[in-house]
Amino acid sequence: MEDLLKKIEEAAGYIRSEEPVSPSLGIVLGTGLGRLAQEISIDVALPYGQIPHFVRSTVETHAGRLICGILGKRQVVAMQGRFHFYEGYTMQEITFPVRVLNALGCKTLILSNAAGGLNPLFNKGDIMIIADHINLLGDNPLRGVNIDKLGPRFPDMYGVYDPQLIQLTESVATEEKINVRKGVYVAVQGPNLETAAEYRFLRMTGADAVGMSTVPEVIVARHMGMRVLGLSIITDMGLPDALAPVDIREILRTADRVEPALTRLIGGVVERV
Numbered sequence: 001m002e003d004l005l006k007k008i009e010e011a012a013g014y015i016r017s018e019e020p021v022s023p024s025l026g027i028v029l030g031t032g033l034g035r036l037a038q039e040i041s042i043d044v045a046l047p048y049g050q051i052p053h054f055v056r057s058t059v060e061t062h063a064g065r066l067i068c069g070i071l072g073k074r075q076v077v078a079m080q081g082r083f084h085f086y087e088g089y090t091m092q093e094i095t096f097p098v099r100v101l102n103a104l105g106c107k108t109l110i111l112s113n114a115a116g117g118l119n120p121l122f123n124k125g126d127i128m129i130i131a132d133h134i135n136l137l138g139d140n141p142l143r144g145v146n147i148d149k150l151g152p153r154f155p156d157m158y159g160v161y162d163p164q165l166i167q168l169t170e171s172v173a174t175e176e177k178i179n180v181r182k183g184v185y186v187a188v189q190g191p192n193l194e195t196a197a198e199y200r201f202l203r204m205t206g207a208d209a210v211g212m213s214t215v216p217e218v219i220v221a222r223h224m225g226m227r228v229l230g231l232s233i234i235t236d237m238g239l240p241d242a243l244a245p246v247d248i249r250e251i252l253r254t255a256d257r258v259e260p261a262l263t264r265l266i267g268g269v270v271e272r273v
Contacts, residue, residue, distance in 0.1 A: 004147060007053040012103040014052050019044035019068045025270060026106035027078040030113035030213060031255060034080045036263045042069040055093050057081045072271035077101055084213055086191040091141035095220040108227045108273060110266060114255050115211035115232040118203045119183060122234050125258050127180050127265065129169055130161050130230030133215050134186040134207055141216045142223055151223035160222055165229040172268035178261050183208025185232060187215035193246055199238040209234060233258045
């Protein structure tokens with residue numbers, strides 16, 4: 001228990017030594033969604049490998065650096081790339097950066113990801129506001145001895161995605177003329193994509209989109225009392241009766257095409273939150 005607290009403080013202390021920061025807002029940028037970093041007036045960018053106790057991102061589309069700077073007149077800390085369960089990391093390693101963001105002062109966390117669409121009313125290229133989630137990763141970052149200094153043993157997940165932030169995002173989307181969906185995100189282990197039968201099963205659980213990230217970070221954020229907003233770009237459709245082979249390059253092209261709208265959306269939220 002004390003070891004984790006020490007590691008959090010060592011990582012946060014190193015970041016402060018490079019750039020004295022007091023951010024209230026943290027951002028996690030997912031697969032192919034690193035362009036928002038270009039909108040940040042960067043004070044310092046730290047490769048994950050330099051930060052004590054951070055693991056390294058092994059996914060090509062994740063730049064793997066922590067950015068401190070100004071976005072929309074707000075001081076923010078942004079993760080340009082995240083860690084995944086399928087990379088072989090533990091849940092605690094995956095979520096460690098969120099613990100550090102909170103230690104730096106972040107009380108609000110915005111997360112983005114690329115996801116497969118399960119709802120037949122959705123289209124490739126849609127932006128979905130995450131209203132709720134289902135954890136099918138087979139593990140939980142809070143498993144083990146609880147650290148009372150970080151949060152309660154049994155954190156409530158009621159309103160896990162902050163209703164006020166969702167409402168604000170919908171208002172920004174209307175102002176910016178960005179069409180958004182709202183739905184349930186289900187997290188699976190990966191790294192393989194799903195079979196037709198699995199897509200059918202996931203849709204039956206009530207999920208509107210499926211991905212391989214986000215949920216562990218959200219659980220840890222809520223454990224510490226942070227407000228959370230989650231956004232997914234629907235990069236492909238997992239409709240079992242109309243399934244076609246998926247090319248990861250096409251997924252990245254879709255994310256790249258929609259990313260400017262997502263960047264405007266997040267930027268607008270940051271200005272108003």
